[in-house]
Amino acid sequence: MKKVYANAAEALDGVLFDGMLIAAGGFGLCGIPELLIAAIRDAGTKDLTIASNNAGVDDFGLGVLLQTKQVKKMMSSYVGENAEFMRQYLSGELELEFNPQGTLAERMRAGGSGIPGFYTRTGVGTVIAEGKEHKDFNGETYILEEGIFADLSIVKAWKADTTGNLVFRKTSRNFNPPAAMCGKVCIVEVEEIVEPGELDPDNIHLPGVYVHRIVQGEHEKRIEQRTTRKKEDA
Amino acid sequence: MPWDRNQMAERAAQELEDGMYVNLGIGIPTLVANYVGDKDITLQSENGMLGMGPFPFEGEEDPDLINAGKQTITELPRTAYFDSATSFGMIRGGKIAAAILGAMEVSEKGDLANWMIPGKLVKGMGGAMDLVAGVGRVVVVMDHTNKHGESKVLKECTLPLTGKAVVDRIITNLGVLDVTHKGLHIVELAPGVTREEMIASTEATIV
Numbered sequence: 470m471k472k473v474y475a476n477a478a479e480a481l482d483g484v485l486f487d488g489m490l491i492a493a494g495g496f497g498l499c500g501i502p503e504l505l506i507a508a509i510r511d512a513g514t515k516d517l518t519i520a521s522n523n524a525g526v527d528d529f530g531l532g533v534l535l536q537t538k539q540v541k542k543m544m545s546s547y548v549g550e551n552a553e554f555m556r557q558y559l560s561g562e563l564e565l566e567f568n569p570q571g572t573l574a575e576r577m578r579a580g581g582s583g584i585p586g587f588y589t590r591t592g593v594g595t596v597i598a599e600g601k602e603h604k605d606f607n608g609e610t611y612i613l614e615e616g617i618f619a620d621l622s623i624v625k626a627w628k629a630d631t632t633g634n635l636v637f638r639k640t641s642r643n644f645n646p647p648a649a650m651c652g653k654v655c656i657v658e659v660e661e662i663v664e665p666g667e668l669d670p671d672n673i674h675l676p677g678v679y680v681h682r683i684v685q686g687e688h689e690k691r692i693e694q695r696t697t698r699k700k701e702d703a
Numbered sequence: 704m705p706w707d708r709n710q711m712a713e714r715a716a717q718e719l720e721d722g723m724y725v726n727l728g729i730g731i732p733t734l735v736a737n738y739v740g741d742k743d744i745t746l747q748s749e750n751g752m753l754g755m756g757p758f759p760f761e762g763e764e765d766p767d768l769i770n771a772g773k774q775t776i777t778e779l780p781r782t783a784y785f786d787s788a789t790s791f792g793m794i795r796g797g798k799i800a801a802a803i804l805g806a807m808e809v810s811e812k813g814d815l816a817n818w819m820i821p822g823k824l825v826k827g828m829g830g831a832m833d834l835v836a837g838v839g840r841v842v843v844v845m846d847h848t849n850k851h852g853e854s855k856v857l858k859e860c861t862l863p864l865t866g867k868a869v870v871d872r873i874i875t876n877l878g879v880l881d882v883t884h885k886g887l888h889i890v891e892l893a894p895g896v897t898r899e900e901m902i903a904s905t906e907a908t909i910v
Binding site: 496497498499500522545546547548549550555567569570571572573574575577578589590591592593594595596597627637638639640641642643644645646647674690691692693694695696697698699700 | 748749750751752757758759760761763764765766767768769770771772773774775776778784785786787788790791792794795814824825826827828829830831832833836837863864865866867868
């Protein structure tokens with residue numbers, strides 16, 4: 470069971486194909502699999518459908534795959550930070566399926582948990598509910614949402630042991646665990662790989678059963694909105 | 704004098720009670736955090752955090768620690784982190800007592816529109832649809848009229864909805880309105896604002 474690969478390109482070897490569905494972790498630019506995104510750009514895989522809360526910015530995150538026109542469709546909740554995204558969307562080159570943020574996260578979690586559909590109140594009475602099955606439970610109306618079953622998950626964690634047990638750091642956890650769960654193959658990029666036993670078994674955020682390939686590398690970790698306060702305000 | 708942004712936020716902070724877990728939206732709702740005073744309030748950030756702290760000091764920003772507006776923030780002794788599915792589980796599951804959100808339009812039935820203007824740039828609903836469908840109480844804070852002077856408190860929303868019959872209370876620069884089965888009920892008027900002025904500025908039915 471060899472899970473550790475030398476670099477992102479090797480970790481992706483044999484799993485990419487045109488037209489595939491990829492689930493990606495991250496929120497904004499926080500906790501995004503930046504090394505795997507760059508390697509997918511270099512591989513040139515086309516017609517991708519990507520389930521990801523956001524679409525990066527023009528020159529970083531998933532934005533780099535939009536620049537190279539490798540993306541056919543995005544499944545996202547918020548895409549406001551990306552001018553190239555908007556250009557391609559408004560010109561009809563790029564499809565967009567808006568998902569409420571919690572519905573997107575739950576669709577991934579459900580897919581990874583063997584649940585093909587679930588009912589939620591989110592979106593009832595809005596455009597999101599159009600064409601979806603409605604059902605009443607205890608006098609409340611819910612809509613049916615479907616689990617996401619991705620061909621590939623690309624995620625970012627803080628640390629992994631060589632068996633794929635993962636630990637995330639602060640709010641960079643975000644969509645990474647649910648995205649990791651819903652892929653047939655899950656590749657994780659981390660800042661540090663340690664030996665089994667070095668992570669506290671009581672503090673594993675995602676067990677290695679979900680993780681197939683691991684790569685370690687240097688991360689830029691760009692900040693989208695640097696916001697600070699002055700010491701004298703404290 | 705109608706309330707300004709900070710006074711609206713200060714009034715909205717009165718909605719919060721000791722022990723509440725609360726989600727604050729972007730814009731005026733973010734300012735509410737400045738007015739909670741001694742109340743024991745835990746702020747949720749839907750990207751996966753309970754116990755959101757203030758902005759960091761310069762040089763102490765952490766790229767792994769941001770709020771739902773993607774701003775750098777800090778943690779508190781009580782902070783807990785979790786993934787997005789868990790975060791929206793607690794929202795959808797009614798564990799978050801209240802959300803204070805901005806709006807483009809609100810109807811007298813409590814319908815909320817705050818995510819999309821057809822024909823204009825569509826950025827997405829983010830977590831707003833989940834929040835209004837799931838949290839215990841939804842309080843909207845917004846200007847009473849738009850920049851053309853038209854009422855944002857309407858009989859029916861004209862913009863695509865974020866949620867249907869989800870708003871409990873509306874706080875505007877003119878005062879505080881509650882959504883009731885019969886129509887909107889005036890709870891409070893900003894200093895110097897008369898009931899007649901409130902009714903004249905509101906397209907919706909005030910009872």
